[in-house]
Amino acid sequence: MSPILHHFLMGCCILLGVGVILSMIRAVRGPRFTDRIVAVNMISTMTIVIMCILSVFLDADFLVDVCITYALLGFIAIVVLTRLVIIRRRGQQERELAESGHTTGEDLETAEGGEQGC
Secondary structure (H helix, E strand, C coil), rough: HHHHHHHHHHHHHHHHHHHHHHHHHHHHHHHHHHHHHHHHHHHHHHHHHHHHHHHHHHHHHHHHHHHHHHHHHHHHHHHHHHHHHHHHHHHHHHHHHHCCCCHHHHHHHHCEEEEEEC
Protein backbone atom coordinates (compact mmCIF):
# COMPACT_ATOMS: atom_id res chain seq x y z
CA MET A 1 0.00 0.00 0.00
CA SER A 2 1.38 3.40 -0.92
CA PRO A 3 2.08 5.93 1.84
CA ILE A 4 -0.38 8.41 0.33
CA LEU A 5 -3.22 5.88 0.44
CA HIS A 6 -2.20 4.87 3.95
CA HIS A 7 -2.40 8.45 5.23
CA PHE A 8 -5.63 9.11 3.34
CA LEU A 9 -7.35 6.06 4.84
CA MET A 10 -6.15 6.92 8.35
CA GLY A 11 -7.36 10.50 7.92
CA CYS A 12 -10.77 9.24 6.80
CA CYS A 13 -11.01 6.94 9.83
CA ILE A 14 -10.11 9.80 12.16
CA LEU A 15 -12.71 12.12 10.61
CA LEU A 16 -15.35 9.41 10.80
CA GLY A 17 -14.39 8.75 14.43
CA VAL A 18 -14.95 12.43 15.22
CA GLY A 19 -18.30 12.19 13.43
CA VAL A 20 -19.26 9.19 15.56
CA ILE A 21 -18.42 11.11 18.74
CA LEU A 22 -20.48 14.12 17.60
CA SER A 23 -23.38 11.81 16.72
CA MET A 24 -23.17 10.22 20.17
CA ILE A 25 -23.47 13.66 21.71
CA ARG A 26 -26.55 14.32 19.57
CA ALA A 27 -28.02 10.95 20.55
CA VAL A 28 -27.60 11.74 24.24
CA ARG A 29 -28.77 15.36 24.11
CA GLY A 30 -31.80 14.80 21.91
CA PRO A 31 -34.04 16.77 22.41
CA ARG A 32 -36.59 14.59 20.60
CA PHE A 33 -36.72 10.85 20.15
CA THR A 34 -36.50 11.23 16.37
CA ASP A 35 -33.22 13.15 16.77
CA ARG A 36 -31.88 10.21 18.71
CA ILE A 37 -32.97 7.73 16.04
CA VAL A 38 -31.26 9.74 13.31
CA ALA A 39 -28.08 10.02 15.41
CA VAL A 40 -27.99 6.27 16.03
CA ASN A 41 -28.51 5.65 12.32
CA MET A 42 -25.61 7.99 11.54
CA ILE A 43 -23.40 6.16 14.03
CA SER A 44 -24.30 2.86 12.41
CA THR A 45 -23.53 4.17 8.93
CA MET A 46 -20.20 5.69 9.94
CA THR A 47 -19.22 2.47 11.72
CA ILE A 48 -19.92 0.53 8.53
CA VAL A 49 -17.76 2.92 6.52
CA ILE A 50 -14.93 2.64 9.07
CA MET A 51 -15.11 -1.15 8.86
CA CYS A 52 -14.97 -0.99 5.05
CA ILE A 53 -11.92 1.28 5.21
CA LEU A 54 -10.28 -1.11 7.66
CA SER A 55 -11.07 -3.95 5.27
CA VAL A 56 -9.03 -2.19 2.58
CA PHE A 57 -6.34 -1.11 5.02
CA LEU A 58 -5.86 -4.56 6.56
CA ASP A 59 -6.59 -6.47 3.33
CA ALA A 60 -9.23 -8.50 5.17
CA ASP A 61 -12.06 -9.40 2.81
CA PHE A 62 -14.23 -10.94 5.53
CA LEU A 63 -14.84 -7.48 7.02
CA VAL A 64 -16.99 -6.61 4.01
CA ASP A 65 -19.32 -9.50 4.92
CA VAL A 66 -19.48 -8.20 8.48
CA CYS A 67 -20.32 -4.74 7.12
CA ILE A 68 -23.17 -6.08 5.03
CA THR A 69 -24.61 -7.98 7.99
CA TYR A 70 -24.23 -4.95 10.26
CA ALA A 71 -25.94 -2.75 7.66
CA LEU A 72 -28.91 -5.11 7.41
CA LEU A 73 -29.27 -5.29 11.20
CA GLY A 74 -29.01 -1.51 11.47
CA PHE A 75 -31.67 -1.04 8.80
CA ILE A 76 -34.06 -3.44 10.50
CA ALA A 77 -33.49 -1.74 13.86
CA ILE A 78 -34.23 1.71 12.43
CA VAL A 79 -37.38 0.47 10.70
CA VAL A 80 -38.64 -1.11 13.95
CA LEU A 81 -37.84 1.99 16.01
CA THR A 82 -39.54 4.24 13.48
CA ARG A 83 -42.62 2.05 13.50
CA LEU A 84 -42.71 2.22 17.31
CA VAL A 85 -42.51 6.01 17.19
CA ILE A 86 -45.41 6.14 14.75
CA ILE A 87 -47.54 3.84 16.92
CA ARG A 88 -46.64 5.81 20.05
CA ARG A 89 -47.54 9.15 18.50
CA ARG A 90 -50.80 7.83 17.11
CA GLY A 91 -51.75 6.47 20.53
CA GLN A 92 -50.82 9.75 22.18
CA GLN A 93 -52.96 11.70 19.72
CA GLU A 94 -55.91 9.36 20.30
CA ARG A 95 -55.58 9.75 24.08
CA GLU A 96 -55.45 13.53 23.81
CA LEU A 97 -58.52 13.61 21.60
CA ALA A 98 -60.37 11.18 23.86
CA GLU A 99 -59.59 13.33 26.90
CA SER A 100 -60.88 16.44 25.16
CA GLY A 101 -63.99 14.53 24.09
CA HIS A 102 -64.08 15.95 20.57
CA THR A 103 -63.56 12.93 18.33
CA THR A 104 -63.20 9.19 18.42
CA GLY A 105 -60.40 7.03 17.05
CA GLU A 106 -62.34 6.46 13.81
CA ASP A 107 -62.69 10.21 13.29
CA LEU A 108 -58.94 10.55 13.76
CA GLU A 109 -58.26 8.03 10.98
CA THR A 110 -60.59 9.81 8.56
CA ALA A 111 -59.04 13.17 9.46
CA GLU A 112 -55.56 11.80 8.73
CA GLY A 113 -56.65 10.22 5.46
CA GLY A 114 -56.99 6.67 6.76
CA GLU A 115 -54.36 3.98 6.92
CA GLN A 116 -51.93 4.75 4.13
CA GLY A 117 -49.64 1.78 3.77
CA CYS A 118 -48.97 1.27 7.48
